[in-house]
Amino acid sequence: MVNVKVNLEKRSYNIHIDVSTSNLIGNFMQTMKVNKKILVISDTAVGNLYGIQMVELLIKDGFIAELYCVPPGEHSKNLDVAMELYTKAITLELDRNCAIVALGGGVIGDLSGFVAATYLRGVPFIQIPTSLLAQVDSSVGGKVAVNHPMGKNLIGAFYQPRMVLIDINFLSTLPNRELYTGLAEVIKYGMIADKKFFTYLCDHSRQILDKRPDVLTEIVRRSCEIKAWVVEQDECESSIRAILNFGHTIGHAIEADTNFSVYNHGEAVAIGMYGAALISNHLGMCSKATVDVLKHILLQFNLPVYAPECGIEDLFKLLYRDKKVLDNKITWVLLNDIGEVNLCNQVPENIVKLALAEITQSNTLS
Numbered sequence: 001m002v003n004v005k006v007n008l009e010k011r012s013y014n015i016h017i018d019v020s021t022s023n024l025i026g027n028f029m030q031t032m033k034v035n036k037k038i039l040v041i042s043d044t045a046v047g048n049l050y051g052i053q054m055v056e057l058l059i060k061d062g063f064i065a066e067l068y069c070v071p072p073g074e075h076s077k078n079l080d081v082a083m084e085l086y087t088k089a090i091t092l093e094l095d096r097n098c099a100i101v102a103l104g105g106g107v108i109g110d111l112s113g114f115v116a117a118t119y120l121r122g123v124p125f126i127q128i129p130t131s132l133l134a135q136v137d138s139s140v141g142g143k144v145a146v147n148h149p150m151g152k153n154l155i156g157a158f159y160q161p162r163m164v165l166i167d168i169n170f171l172s173t174l175p176n177r178e179l180y181t182g183l184a185e186v187i188k189y190g191m192i193a194d195k196k197f198f199t200y201l202c203d204h205s206r207q208i209l210d211k212r213p214d215v216l217t218e219i220v221r222r223s224c225e226i227k228a229w230v231v232e233q234d235e236c237e238s239s240i241r242a243i244l245n246f247g248h249t250i251g252h253a254i255e256a257d258t259n260f261s262v263y264n265h266g267e268a269v270a271i272g273m274y275g276a277a278l279i280s281n282h283l284g285m286c287s288k289a290t291v292d293v294l295k296h297i298l299l300q301f302n303l304p305v306y307a308p309e310c311g312i313e314d315l316f317k318l319l320y321r322d323k324k325v326l327d328n329k330i331t332w333v334l335l336n337d338i339g340e341v342n343l344c345n346q347v348p349e350n351i352v353k354l355a356l357a358e359i360t361q362s363n364t365l366s
């Protein structure tokens with residue numbers, strides 16, 4: 001078993017990574033010192049695959065566990081569904097020492113974490129991520145949120161889980177499109193912090209796409225390590241944590257502009273990373289060769305780099321809903337080289353629009 005620790009003083013926790021870790025759920029929960037009653041939240045797809053078995057394992061180990069499933073997909077990440085979950089928690093009479101377990105992808109992790117952070121002003125929260133994206137990113141670091149129709153993750157909190165339990169076996173049933181979406185965030189780590197890791201991804205692309213468990217374990221481990229290293233320095237994103245948002249300023253605008261229905265999160269981030277790289281190149285921060293290397297790996301992992309459905313002006317307006325906007329200025333995460341980024345809030349409007357024209361493949365610039 002591989003363990004990565006997230007050191008955050010009283011809020012520190014372990015990420016346990018291996019094949020078959022989820023079989024040990026009962027043992028792990030016993031170390032959490034929580035009450036016997038547990039609410040396991042999942043979506044119907046993951047719930048059918050793994051939820052019932054997870055609840056049975058917990059019951060076998062003496063817990064009183066109940067599974068509650070919501071429809072799969074980004075459209076479940078909202079306040080109405082959160083309200084359903086509060087009602088379930090109240091009906092089950094969960095008290096402050098009862099745990100909420102998120103079993104699913106990033107939607108389930110963000111939604112359940114938001115409910116755990118706010119129900120009774122906070123109850124113990126455990127992440128059991130089942131998608132690659134959730135294993136490498138959303139289950140770690142404590143950003144929990146729901147969407148508002150006007151923008152992504154606009155209602156949320158920083159609320160750390162007590163433990164993250166990663167079972168690589170879950171990835172065997174993950175649809176290919178969801179594998180690729182997770183790879184977008186994995187590529188992000190190489191781009192922002194670790195050129196050697198980026199090279200590892202290029203060199204092992206075949207094994208990654210073939211879902212070789214040892215290679216998947218390695219990319220999950222290194223991604224969690226990089227995320228933990230960033231979050232430990234800046235838990236609530238007042239400085240360096242913003243680098244984890246590379247590609248997200250444009251990515252979130254694309255998701256909102258297409259009503260969360262055309263691109264999933266990783267795909268939108270892939271286009272956003274390419275857009276941010278183009279901006280960096282236009283500002284003279286990185287070479288065209290660096291932009292091309294990024295584009296090449298995104299395409300190799302079957303990710304998009306263009307969003308022809310979006311318009312330049314619509315995207316431009318949506319950029320200002322980014323949480324990194326201060327005093328009406330966007331803080332951009334830009335590229336110096338593979339493995340090295342900088343934060344910049346002085347990007348001229350025409351440079352941003354030039355990049356938006358390129359990613360929307362539009363010739364009409366106003």
Ligand SMILES: NC(=O)c1ccc[n+]([C@@H]2O[C@H](COP(=O)([O-])OP(=O)(O)OC[C@H]3O[C@@H](n4cnc5c(N)ncnc54)[C@H](O)[C@@H]3O)[C@@H](O)[C@H]2O)c1
Pocket residue numbers: 043045046049072073074077104105106107108110130131132133134137138139140141142143144153170171172173174175178181182185264265266
């Ligand atoms: N909190 C954070 O730091 C953070 C980081 C990155 C992304 N996110 C959020 O995460 C969400 C995206 O997460 P996601 O890509 O996991 O989406 P998701 O939760 O919608 O899961 C994608 C799809 O895969 C299915 N699935 C998940 N695991 C499976 C498995 N093992 N086998 C078969 N099917 C499986 C789900 O049912 C769903 O249909 C977005 O809302 C994004 O904003 C949050």
Ligand SMILES: O=C(O)C(=O)C[C@@H](O)[C@H](O)[C@H](O)COP(=O)(O)O
Pocket residue numbers: 137141143152153185237241244245248323
């Ligand atoms: O953990 C972080 O910090 C991130 O930015 C990780 C992102 O991959 C993730 O999509 C996050 O939810 C984006 O957060 P937001 O603050 O831009 O909504």
Ligand SMILES: [Zn+2]
Pocket residue numbers: 137185248265269
């Ligand atoms: Zn993301």
